[in-house]
Amino acid sequence: MKEQDMEFFNDFVDVWDDGAERDGPFITLGVEALLTGYYGNLLDAPPPFPVREGARVLDLGCGWGRVLKPVMDRGGRAVGLDISGSMLKSAREHLGKHGHQPPLLRGDATRTPFRDGSFDQIYSLLVLQHLSKENGLEVFKEVRRLLAEGGEAHIRVPSRFAPENLLFAFLQFVSIHVFRVKDPIRMRFYRIGEIRRACRGLFSECTVTAHEFRPPWNFHTRRTWHYIIIPRFLHAPLRRISDRIEKAANSWFPFLKHFGVTLMVRLVR
Ligand SMILES: C[S@@+](CC[C@H](N)C(=O)[O-])C[C@H]1O[C@@H](n2cnc3c(N)ncnc32)[C@H](O)[C@@H]1O
Numbered sequence: 001m002k003e004q005d006m007e008f009f010n011d012f013v014d015v016w017d018d019g020a021e022r023d024g025p026f027i028t029l030g031v032e033a034l035l036t037g038y039y040g041n042l043l044d045a046p047p048p049f050p051v052r053e054g055a056r057v058l059d060l061g062c063g064w065g066r067v068l069k070p071v072m073d074r075g076g077r078a079v080g081l082d083i084s085g086s087m088l089k090s091a092r093e094h095l096g097k098h099g100h101q102p103p104l105l106r107g108d109a110t111r112t113p114f115r116d117g118s119f120d121q122i123y124s125l126l127v128l129q130h131l132s133k134e135n136g137l138e139v140f141k142e143v144r145r146l147l148a149e150g151g152e153a154h155i156r157v158p159s160r161f162a163p164e165n166l167l168f169a170f171l172q173f174v175s176i177h178v179f180r181v182k183d184p185i186r187m188r189f190y191r192i193g194e195i196r197r198a199c200r201g202l203f204s205e206c207t208v209t210a211h212e213f214r215p216p217w218n219f220h221t222r223r224t225w226h227y228i229i230i231p232r233f234l235h236a237p238l239r240r241i242s243d244r245i246e247k248a249a250n251s252w253f254p255f256l257k258h259f260g261v262t263l264m265v266r267l268v269r
Pocket of ligand 1: 063
């Protein structure tokens with residue numbers, strides 16, 4: 001990663017190592033791991049993209065292997081890469097329990113050890129949001145280098161204008177700039193236009209779809225982010241509304257895409 005100092009890098013990795021040792025699902029998914037009325041069981045959900053049987057697949061920032069498992073269940077010949085040794089240890093255990101033993105490498109998604117064109121499919125979910133925009137661009141370049149001709153990538157990032165993310169960004173700003181809290185994994189939010197600009201010239205296709213249209217779940221501060229402000233009985237109806245808005249946004253009313261909580265970027269080399 002392009003960072004000014006080693007201290008930052010060590011703090012960054014420590015957050016993931018500590019999180020993996022304490023509670024991998026919670027550090028990787030946050031409250032989403034708990035809100036089963038809205039999300040279903042995300043801990044064993046199908047991958048949010050089609051997997052081609054026998055495809056060479058790379059998970060950039062694989063965490064504890066949450067997505068590697070269903071990818072391998074569907075016949076993907078997967079490799080996982082993560083910057084945290086503890087995450088990889090959890091992934092080894094989790095995948096081993098399900099009979100999978102993929103190569104799992106410790107490394108940095110901005111500079112991987114693989115040869116050009118090594119993969120048919122690459123995905124990176126909930127990772128770019130924790131990197132600077134400069135490093136995010138490096139990941140897009142690396143994805144382009146690693147994809148075989150005609151290969152496909154899926155990158156998931158949080159969007160800039162969703163109400164939940166606007167509130168999050170405000171609270172994060174106050175926490176870092178007013179209360180001087182050190183937060184090496186702080187979130188970055190992406191606009192659709194900036195993703196398109198970053199990918200222009202790198203890929204032959206770049207499609208962005210928006211997902212999860214909901215009001216803010218919680219006040220994301222260190223003390224309050226476990227408290228969900230929307231009553232539980234509303235979670236399932238909110239999901240149904242969200243699904244309808246999502247359908248409209250990704251078909252006949254694309255302006256709505258700006259307000260989805262997450263964006264899925266599909267890239268073809
Ligand atoms: C929020 S978690 C997401 C994990 C997994 N993709 C998932 O969806 O369950 C972010 C993961 O990215 C890893 N990570 C962060 N920066 C990275 C980098 N520069 N290179 C590789 N992995 C990185 C972290 O160690 C962590 O496991």
